[in-house]
Amino acid sequence: MPIAYFATVIGLLALGTGSLFLGAQDLSLPQVWQDPGALQLIAISRLPRTLAALLTGASMAVAGVIMQLLVRNRFVEPGTTGTNEAAMIGLLAVTLLAPGLPLFVQMLVAAAAALLGTLGFLQLTRRLPPQQPLLVPLVGLIYAGVLYSVATFIAYQTDLIQYIGIWMSGEFSGILAGRYELLWLAGILSILVYFTADQFTLAGLGRGLAVSLGLRYGQVLSLGVATVSMVSALVIVTVGTLPFVGLVVPNVVSRMMGDNLRQSLPVVAGLGGGLVLACDMLGRVIRHPYEIPAGTIFGVLGAIVFLTLLLGRRSHV
Amino acid sequence: MIEISNLSYSIAGQQILDGINTHLQRNQITALIGPNGAGKSTLLGAIGRQVDINTGQIKIDGEDLQNITPQDQARLMAIVAQHLHVGSRIRVVDLLGFGRWPHAKGRLGPQDHFIIQSALAQFDLTDLENRFLDELSGGQRQRAFLAMAHAQDADWLLLDEPLNNLDLKHGRSLMAHLRQMVSEKSKSVVVVLHDLNFTLAWADQIVAMRDGQVVFAGPTTTVATSEALSDLYQTPIELLNLNGHFFAQYHR
Ligand SMILES: Nc1ncnc2c1ncn2[C@@H]1O[C@H](COP(=O)(O)OP(=O)(O)O)[C@@H](O)[C@H]1O
Numbered sequence: 057m058p059i060a061y062f063a064t065v066i067g068l069l070a071l072g073t074g075s076l077f078l079g080a081q082d083l084s085l086p087q088v089w090q091d092p093g094a095l096q097l098i099a100i101s102r103l104p105r106t107l108a109a110l111l112t113g114a115s116m117a118v119a120g121v122i123m124q125l126l127v128r129n130r131f132v133e134p135g136t137t138g139t140n141e142a143a144m145i146g147l148l149a150v151t152l153l154a155p156g157l158p159l160f161v162q163m164l165v166a167a168a169a170a171l172l173g174t175l176g177f178l179q180l181t182r183r184l185p186p187q188q189p190l191l192v193p194l195v196g197l198i199y200a201g202v203l204y205s206v207a208t209f210i211a212y213q214t215d216l217i218q219y220i221g222i223w224m225s226g227e228f229s230g231i232l233a234g235r236y237e238l239l240w241l242a243g244i245l246s247i248l249v250y251f252t253a254d255q256f257t258l259a260g261l262g263r264g265l266a267v268s269l270g271l272r273y274g275q276v277l278s279l280g281v282a283t284v285s286m287v288s289a290l291v292i293v294t295v296g297t298l299p300f301v302g303l304v305v306p307n308v309v310s311r312m313m314g315d316n317l318r319q320s321l322p323v324v325a326g327l328g329g330g331l332v333l334a335c336d337m338l339g340r341v342i343r344h345p346y347e348i349p350a351g352t353i354f355g356v357l358g359a360i361v362f363l364t365l366l367l368g369r370r371s372h373v
Numbered sequence: 374m375i376e377i378s379n380l381s382y383s384i385a386g387q388q389i390l391d392g393i394n395t396h397l398q399r400n401q402i403t404a405l406i407g408p409n410g411a412g413k414s415t416l417l418g419a420i421g422r423q424v425d426i427n428t429g430q431i432k433i434d435g436e437d438l439q440n441i442t443p444q445d446q447a448r449l450m451a452i453v454a455q456h457l458h459v460g461s462r463i464r465v466v467d468l469l470g471f472g473r474w475p476h477a478k479g480r481l482g483p484q485d486h487f488i489i490q491s492a493l494a495q496f497d498l499t500d501l502e503n504r505f506l507d508e509l510s511g512g513q514r515q516r517a518f519l520a521m522a523h524a525q526d527a528d529w530l531l532l533d534e535p536l537n538n539l540d541l542k543h544g545r546s547l548m549a550h551l552r553q554m555v556s557e558k559s560k561s562v563v564v565v566l567h568d569l570n571f572t573l574a575w576a577d578q579i580v581a582m583r584d585g586q587v588v589f590a591g592p593t594t595t596v597a598t599s600e601a602l603s604d605l606y607q608t609p610i611e612l613l614n615l616n617g618h619f620f621a622q623y624h625r
């Protein structure tokens with residue numbers, strides 16, 4: 057266990073440092089001491105960008121693992137449960153009906169819509185036979201697809217279609233100091249999850265068992281759904297959502313160290329943050345001086361990892 | 374004592390429990406027997422508040438079950454369900470740790486660790502403590518859940534077909550352990566059993582069910598007769614007396 061923590065910390069430090077010196081404009085360590093412009097570049101752009109990628113990846117991975125425990129299915133994440141799509145509908149509504157509201161209020165509306173969308177998904181899955189675990193993500197994808205069509209239709213009718221593209225493809229090139237701070241809230245929510253980790257692990261053992269051990273299942277379910285909705289909305293309004301983060305990262309960590317959240321959550325968050333940052337860094341170098349969105353790169357790599365996991369999985373689900 | 378009065382439960386228009394009136398005594402091993410689909414699991418689930426009863430009342434020591442908080446209930450009774458499908462990858466020792474949840478709320482002290490270790494030893498799991506549940510055989514998993522219920526250290530143990538996947542040795546050792554819990558720790562056990570010989574050998578009381586109703590109930594020595602059992606299962610059952618112990622012969 058300590059090895060996993062150790063590796064996570066070392067990996068994050070290395071990536072974080074590398075990210076500060078990587079970009080369209082070359083920077084080297086000596087410059088930072090001599091050139092005030094270099095320091096400013098780091099403070100205004102590189103550091104916020106690095107932190108934004110870390111916070112986004114970490115909180116999306118945490119949201120994914122919560123969703124998986126609450127639905128008791130390894131193949132769900134906010135991107136396959138209608139959560140993100142509902143948040144977008146909420147954002148469209150607030151953009152159309154009450155333009156000019158502060159970003160924080162927009163985010164709250166998006167979170168409320170995401171909550172409704174997620175509850176709708178939970179209602180749907182309640183009717184599915186538990187023996188068919190793959191039905192859950194399939195139904196989720198269809199449900200998310202329907203919500204996505206609604207969002208696209210509204211956006212198309214109202215000339216807001218470019219927003220959908222921005223919300224759906226997470227990228228960090230536009231991140232500057234002052235434009236990402238909402239993400240700290242997502243980070244704080246993830247830390248709060250850590251303090252209730254045992255309760256989520258218990259809920260993941262199933263309602264019957266959890267209740268018989270005295271867990272207030274309804275409360276934990278509400279807390280989890282609210283957290284997932286908030287995190288999704290926060291990520292969408294700041295950087296846009298990234299596919300597969302919430303799906304791949306918890307699955308990889310579960311393989312390595314199981315589902316006891318108290319042990320695995322730090323690694324889930326660390327790996328999520330690290331991978332998203334790594335994808336963002338890759339995106340900066342592949343077509344230097346142009347950039348490829350981190351979401352695009354994660355989409356490709358994540359799909360490969362996920363297929364490997366799916367095909368390589370043993371009899372259990 | 375658990376008193377059940379006028380308990381009925383129906384789902385999708387199907388009457389599953391039909392006006393149950395019975396009681397389960399403290400400090401006894403009570404066997405819940407009856408054919409498949411009799412409603413035994415549902416009754417156990419109703420007592421453990423896993424299913425919400427439609428009408429009727431369940432009281433524990435005079436207190437209505439509805440008025441007991443989930444946490445108090447978790448200290449009062451431990452349940453091992455018939456079907457144990459857990460999708461999470463949890464280690465055996467962590468599962469037992471969750472058995473201490475009603476007492477420790479995740480902060481395990483030395484006392485909790487001691488209880489966990491003795492539960493592991495009791496159920497022959499010490500070598501498996503770091504295995505994930507999905508890497509165990511059916512019987513080993515069953516024992517892990519039984520050990521967890523043991524670690525929960527509740528007054529009542531409700532076990533639904535605990536012998537299902539167990540081999541001879543572990544089946545017998547489980548029943549002996551339950552007996553010991555009853556006589557030495559004043560626990561009370563309600564156990565769904567399908568093997569009549571285990572019932573005759575270990576149960577103090579029998580509650581026999583069929584079609585959602587209690588057919589007969591009482592001390593094993595008085596109610597377990599060849600006629601009553603044959604009628605309950607609708608199949609000929611002979612009781613043989615070997616050195617004062619009764620054995621059921623129904624195999625051919
Ligand atoms: N979720 C359910 N929906 C419909 N019928 C059910 C459900 N659960 C159990 N039953 C029915 O209730 C009856 C009693 O089931 P159960 O309590 O599991 O019986 P036992 O444990 O005695 O074998 C059975 O006829 C079963 O088919």
Ligand SMILES: [Mg+2]
Nearest residue numbers: 413414455533
């Ligand atoms: Mg049953």
